[in-house]
Amino acid sequence: MSGRSEPVGGPSMGSTGEWRGRELGTKTVTYDETRPILYALAVGADASDLDLVFEERLRVLPTFALTLAQWAPDALGSAGAFDIRTAVHGTQRLRVLKPLPRSGSVEMKARVAEVWDKGSAAVFDVAVESEYFEATWSLFAPGRGGFGGDRGPSARRRPETSPTGSLAVRTAPNQAALYRLLGDRHHLHIDPEAAKTAGMPRPIMHGLCTLAAMTLPLASSLGAHPADLTELEGRFAAPVFPGDALQIDTWKDAEATLFEAAVDGKTVISAGRVRFA
Incomplete structure (x- = not known):
């Protein structure tokens, strides 16, 4: 898998709120059918699931997109928004726009969509967009809160009714x-x-x-x-x-x-x- 990216610029780790709206650049990732097949096997597909593991019938799992876009949250950490040794992946969201190709190139652009102030920590929402999908990483960064920002939405609670x-x-x-x-x-x-x-x-x-x-x-x-x-x-x-x-x-x-x-x-x-x- 290969990729082409543009450099990321940003403020130093001293102004948490200023990261909101920061562009993280663009990247084009190229792959052949080997990668989505390996991905399907890695997330639990069986050898008998021919439309997931056989190139002649291959349908690419939409969550494969998240491996293509992993560069974006990595770029934010490398640019100095937070301490990469203590930040953790909090929430993931994915919206599929159309099927990924079996092989080819996917162009993506990324930005910091929002920065939430949780008091002792901040949550950075990193949004990645392409013609195939939209994905958002929410990254929990201890020690980066307290900058006077909005706390943001609370996580959805477990339904009170019995599971169906x-x-x-x-x-x-x-x-x-x-x-x-x-x-x-x-x-x-x-x-x-x-x-x-x-x-x-x-x-x-x-x-x-x-x-x-x-x-x-x-x-x-x-x-x-x-x-x-x-x-x-x-x-x-x-x-x-x-x-x-x-x-x-x-x-x-x-x-x-x-x-x-x-x-x-x-x-x-x-x-x-x-x-x-």
Whole structure:
């Protein structure tokens, strides 16, 4: 996978509110069908899912777009908006505009859509736009709040009614090792020593891998195809470890399906929302 990007300019880490509206540049990423096939396998597709893993019938999973656009939140951190050692990925949103090509080039542009003041921390919303999708990363940055900005919206709460459905999904022990080949090579997902340094007992799953992996069984439960995803949202509430079994509760909404995922009773993905065509 190759890409062409324009340099990012920005203020130093001293004026949190000034990052709002900051342009993060443009990037064109080129790939062949190998990448979306590898991606499908990394998020749980089976060898029998021929329209996800066989180039002759390939339909690209829409969440593959998030690997193409990962450069944008990385660029914001590199430009000095926050301390990349302590900032965490809080929420992810994706809206699909049209199917991604099996192979080719995708041009994207990115900006800081909003900066929210949570008091002791700030939340940076990084928006990426292309002809195929719109995606927003919400990045929680400790120590960057208190600049007098708006607190922003609260996360959607778990519905008070009983779930209308429930799914059990087990992640694979090698899933993080596979997913990191798509571009996110952070040592936390592969190196036990790096995980311990970060306060984890062992390497953890990528949040975007966990979220995308859930869309396959969710689609199946709704009688939809995972490549027909049109909207996805989720909040990363706690780490997931490769091999963990997820319990997914679902609720029907007016236009979408709401969901939460837990491991051993602890919520790991909250405020989930998914919609298929």
